[in-house]
Amino acid sequence: MSACRMVVWLLVSLWSGVVAAAELRDVRLWASPDGTRVVFDLSGAAHHNVFALQNPDRIVVDLEQVDPAGVRVANAATGKGLVQRVRSAARGDTGVRVVLDLTQPVDPRSFALAPNDQYGHRVVLDLDRPVATQLPSTPGPLPSPQMTLDDKPVIVAVDAGHGGEDPGARGRSGVYEKDVAMAMARRLARMIDAEPGMRAVLTRDGDYYLGLRQRVEIARKHQADLFVSVHANAFRDPKLRGSAVYVLSNRGATSEHARWLAQRENAADLVGGIEIADKDGDLASVLIDLSQSATMEASFDVGSRILKSMGQVNTLQKSAVQQAGFMVLKAPDIPSVLVETAFITNSEEERMLRDEKHQERFARSMLAGIKGYFASYRPQQQIVRGELQQVSYRE
Missing domain, CATH: 2.60.40.3500 (Immunoglobulin-like)
Structure with missing residues (x-):
């Protein structure tokens, strides 16, 4: 290589390094x-x-x-x-x-x-x-693991979608989905806490990132009887509007069924406290399937109630509960719904999402559906009877 070419090559190399x-x-x-x-x-x-x-x-x-x-x-x-x-x-x-x-x-x-x-x-x-020094995900004591005299509260996990590094969708005015979801989730949690025999657990109570499976784990950790994920919808067509409610699709349930079966050594229990770690593959599969079937049926029930109630506050995108494979809906033992309150990309609905009065109405409509569901399907409660402490169950 000539001296001239060598100089050119060095200059190109140095320039490339600066650009890189x-x-x-x-x-x-x-x-x-x-x-x-x-x-x-x-x-x-x-x-x-x-x-x-x-x-x-x-x-x-x-x-x-x-x-x-x-x-x-x-x-x-x-x-x-x-x-x-x-x-x-x-x-x-x-x-x-x-x-x-x-x-x-x-x-x-x-x-x-x-x-x-x-x-x-x-x-x-x-x-x-x-792990030994982690703080509780939400303030307040966890539900007591000890048996009580039939006064077990209904625990509702309220999940504010997105957060922190994940802002979700953005409206034309600059408002982020994560912020309006957090505002409505907090309102809903306060309303639930004001109801006798009910208690809310927020999966996140601040502007920080939380993994999708972490949200489900927090709900299971607090022995939640229901999981409600609050979101704002978005679409490239700004004319699209309306509220919607989603539950897990059959395809999503199948994939999660397989995951639980593969990891049953790490699965502490399913609905009713049935341990699956010591069961053979076929029996564990049946137990998971039964749990998921009951959970999906309950999810449809509460989802339909919430959707009907939200129809009194906003236009409905569709009149029936929709299904999708959202990760946060995949708890096999907790009825779970995802609520798309309104379209943040629709200028009129974006104003609703930013307005505190409308946030209150959205939260109250979700509460009405939740209360209607638990009025018909109270979770089982353990009852201690006499000095022998025999345990029975009731609806």
């Missing part, structure tokens, strides 16, 4: 009861490396092929949740080192995400509290 360096555009933190999520927004793909240090506790994130000017962006970030402070420094000419000073030891998990409709390239870092 991504910009660090933002550092966002989301705090939840069980941990903190840190998101690094980048202009392009970048390699990263994460490791923990002690005394004091801190997490180090090395972002490679990132413009060192990103140090200014990282140093402007404010600590939140488990992160006390964010600081950074350049790593030579090709990277940025970010140090997260922590309030306690954490279990870190990191991964890269490709661009989507809302975000560009991202590196996501989840800082989870060690």
Whole structure:
């Protein structure tokens, strides 16, 4: 290779290296009861490396092929949740080192995400509290595991869709689905708590990311008798409008049936407290199928009641309950419904979703359907009789 060509090749290589360096555009933190999520927004793909240090506790994130000017962006970030402070420094000419000073030891998990409709390239870092120190997902005591004298409350898990890094759909005015869903979920939870013999559990009570299976796990952890996921619908046609209610599709039930069967060693129990870990495959499959069939029937019942009640508040997208394979509907032992309150992409319905009075009406219509369902199908209650503490069940 001639000297001239060598110089050109070196210049091209150096220019390519500069072009390949991504910009660090933002550092966002989301705090939840069980941990903190840190998101690094980048202009392009970048390699990263994460490791923990002690005394004091801190997490180090090395972002490679990132413009060192990103140090200014990282140093402007404010600590939140488990992160006390964010600081950074350049790593030579090709990277940025970010140090997260922590309030306690954490279990870190990191991964890269490709661009989507809302975000560009991202590196996501989840800082989870060690299991022994995790806080309850919602305030207040859990339902007592001890037998009581037939005063077991009805537990309703109210799930505000999306949250944190996942904003959901966005209206023309800039309002996000995650915010209106949280507002209506809180209203519904307060109404449920005001009802005698009923108690609400919010799967999330703040603006933070929560995995879909985590939402179901929280409901099962609190022994919920019903799971209601609150959302706002969206579509590219701004004229589309109306409320809708979804339950699990048969196809979704089949896939979840297979998952539970494959993981029955980790499944503590199904409806009625029947353990399946020690059952053979065929019997476990039958038990899961029976549980799912009863749950889906109940889901249709409560879904129909909620839909009818919502028809008095808003136009219905369809007059019947619809079915889909939503992950949050897949608890095989908890009747579950997903409520699309209104279309956030319809200007008139977006105004309804932002209006506190309409939020109240949506929540009250959901409550009416829930109350109607439990008036007919109270959950079984354990009853302690006499000194022998014999247990019986009743509807």
